[in-house]
Amino acid sequence: MALRREPTARQMRLASELRRLREAAGLTARQAAALLGVSAPQITHIESALAGVSEKRLRRLASHYACTDEQHIDALVALATDRTRGWWEEYRGLLPTSFLDLSELEFHASYRWDVDFLHVPGLLQTEEYARALFSRRVPELPPEELDLRVRHRMQRRVVIERAEPVPYTVLVHEAALRIRVGGREASRAQLVRILEVSEATHVTVRVVPFDLDGFADITAAMVYAGGSVPKLDTVVRDGPHGALLIDSEAQLAVFRTLFRRVEGASLDPARSRDLIRRVAQEL
16 A cells, blocks of 8 residues: 555544554564564554554554553544545645644544634634735735635634534633734624624633733643544644644643633633623724
8 A cells, every 4th residue: 555645634643642652562663563463664654644554453553552541542543544535625735734734633623722812713713804814924925825725714614613513712812802903894893703703602702801910821822622532632833834733641731721821811701702892892
């Protein structure tokens, strides 16, 4: 079977989890291959996401690795056997891979947390707001790629608009509400959009107000996507060269703590909506 040229984020996650299980068992790739009756390069290819693994072989590996967490194993099997080709595949080769990885990640998430301080999170953005943001990119995007990025961002909203939406919690700083992106009217329309979406039972929007003493968690901006089991949670953070996916248990624990701290500093949903209305009136 030919090796994959461009593994997806979920395929990479499966590969890294299998490598972690092997290393926790104190086995080398060669030893794992001998237990499975395959060549060492096959294990390397599986752990690099260049090749897939069947459910039967995955469960055998988990047994050899003395993994007794059945929920974790079942979740890995689901990753290994998933054949979903989502809507984002139409953008493959047209947009950066990180855009597709985020779309796939959030599509399969069991819940989603967003924390942002300077911009309205992507799932809440209007088309005009998103276009204004992408238009400020340096170097400037060609018109056709600008259109693609805006259309892709609008399609991502399906995860909170579909029949079985992802439970979604947004923590946004008042600064992001007051920064005018695309002009006064566009900013006001963006705030109206947030208010409309916040009425949904599966969406919670909370605002961190300016008049807050001792708040120092402004570096905690993140997208936190819940996995089918906690060990498969993922944090996405923007970096200078694209999105950075974080999935180590230690780091996930740090970001869960940061999220709770920012949540504790935010207004409750009702007071947050009042603040958003006030900001909209002042524009």
